[in-house]
Amino acid sequence: MKVTLEKVHGSMNTFYMVDGEERDDYAGLALQLCGKDQGVDGLLVILPSNSAHAKMRVFNRDGSEASMCGNGLRCVARYVCEKEGVDEAVIETMKADLAVRREETLMDGIETYSVQISPVSFQLKDLPMEYGNQTTLKQQAIPEISEEIMFSAVAVPNPHLIGIVPEEIQKSPEHQKKWAEKFNGQNDYFSDGVNVSYVTKVGQGIFVRTYERGVGFTNACGTAMTASALISCMSDMVPFGEVAVYNPGGMVKCTIKKSGDTFELLLTGNATRISVHEFLWEEEQADSEFTAFEILEEQRHYEKFIEEISVVVEQFA
Numbered sequence: 001m002k003v004t005l006e007k008v009h010g011s012m013n014t015f016y017m018v019d020g021e022e023r024d025d026y027a028g029l030a031l032q033l034c035g036k037d038q039g040v041d042g043l044l045v046i047l048p049s050n051s052a053h054a055k056m057r058v059f060n061r062d063g064s065e066a067s068m069c070g071n072g073l074r075c076v077a078r079y080v081c082e083k084e085g086v087d088e089a090v091i092e093t094m095k096a097d098l099a100v101r102r103e104e105t106l107m108d109g110i111e112t113y114s115v116q117i118s119p120v121s122f123q124l125k126d127l128p129m130e131y132g133n134q135t136t137l138k139q140q141a142i143p144e145i146s147e148e149i150m151f152s153a154v155a156v157p158n159p160h161l162i163g164i165v166p167e168e169i170q171k172s173p174e175h176q177k178k179w180a181e182k183f184n185g186q187n188d189y190f191s192d193g194v195n196v197s198y199v200t201k202v203g204q205g206i207f208v209r210t211y212e213r214g215v216g217f218t219n220a221c222g223t224a225m226t227a228s229a230l231i232s233c234m235s236d237m238v239p240f241g242e243v244a245v246y247n248p249g250g251m252v253k254c255t256i257k258k259s260g261d262t263f264e265l266l267l268t269g270n271a272t273r274i275s276v277h278e279f280l281w282e283e284e285q286a287d288s289e290f291t292a293f294e295i296l297e298e299q300r301h302y303e304k305f306i307e308e309i310s311v312v313v314e315q316f317a
Contacts, residue, residue: 001281002291005033006079007040007274009302010071011220012249014274017044017075030059032285041215044072046079054080055092060214067094067157070222070267074100074113078271081113095119095157103268106251107308109301110270117226117265120156127159129190139164139235145179152231156265159194159213160227164235170200170316173209173217180211197224199232202312205244205251206232209316219249226267229254246312250305270305272298 005016016033020026030043042060049055056076058066073091077100080089087102098116105112122136131137137153145151149163161183169175180196183189193213200207210224211217229243233256243254252269278292306313 003029003279003281005277005279007277008044008075009249009272009274010074010222010269011225011247011252013069013071013218013220013222014040015042015044015072015075016040016277017046017072017079019046019079022047026057027059027063027065029281030061031063032281032288033279034061035285036288036290041212041218042066042069042072044069044076046076049092052090052092052097053084053086054089057094060212061216062214064214065094066214068117068223069158070115070117070226071220071269073098073115073222074267074269074271075273076100077113077115078102078111078273091115106270107301107305109298110272110305111298112268113271114266114268115222117156117223117267120154120230120263120265122152122154124153126155126157127153127190127194128192129153129159129161129194131189139231146175150235152234153194154227154230156223156227156230158223159190159192160197160224161190161194162197162199162224162228162231164231164237165198165200167200167315170198170207170209173198176209176211177217184211184213195221195224197221197228199228199237200316201232201237202246202315203244204238205246205312206238207246207312207316209248220247220252222252222267222269225252226254226265230256230263230265233258246309248313248317250302250313251309270302272302274299 045057047055058069103112184193197210208228210221225245255266257264
């Protein structure tokens with residue numbers, strides 16, 4: 001079967017994206033595509049929805065399905081809004097129907113969208129995480145990992161363990177890699193694995209590096225950047241409001257609003273189309289192949305944007 005794919009990215013968190021119908025073998029397509037292209041993090045599937053403009057499903061490099069993907073949602077938001085001829089839409093995800101909107105560009109030539117990140121839960125059972133008899137983990141050392149790093153656990157709805165670290169730990173990812181690999185293997189803390197992010201204050205914003213469950217180290221993870229901005233605001237590292245979040249793939253803006261015990265989270269960043277592909281999808285990977293492709297011009301504009309912010313990003317490269 002021939003399918004048309006777009007190769008897209010948000011903050012260089014790169015995916016193939018397909019507009020299709022519900023079927024039970026998209027995980028297999030994700031495995032095939034990621035096996036043939038080591039530069040992508042997974043597959044975005046756009047489907048009909050009974051409750052929203054469209055439905056999004058997300059499959060990681062290993063074929064597992066994620067409940068949400070903030071960077072991927074921006075790319076889906078752009079596709080749906082352009083297809084429907086609207087500037088705002090609602091996209092159904094695994095845990096919630098989320099509002100998306102076209103925004104002013106980050107820089108000329110860069111299509112920019114904002115997406116709602118919800119729901120938010122600090123209950124460890126929602127990650128799930130087991131840690132003694134605790135029901136939450138907020139700005140607390142985990143002695144087994146480090147006496148100095150303050151960790152917080154939050155589901156948005158993807159599960160995240162977020163540590164605030166000094167520059168020297170951020171610049172050398174070995175510590176993060178060790179524990180992220182442990183928590184995504186056999187362990188007593190996270191039965192379903194977890195996204196592990198290390199966060200460092202930079203200027204008026206933060207830098208975030210994420211080891212993503214089902215992927216490994218990634219250029220960016222949208223829910224991780226938003227969750228990291230939330231924890232940074234709660235810890236008084238940055239004020240509530242709009243937070244500039246830098247990552248190995250670029251920069252996004254996360255808006256964090258607090259009302260009583262509830263939070264409103266908004267993620268704003270690029271939704272870039274890299275190329276369009278025709279793919280012959282067969283049952284066996286050896287029989288599947290890319291049959292045609294077209295490179296688009298948008299990535300050149302994003303590369304200029306990367307140059308603008310490189311002074312921040314490169315210090316942690």
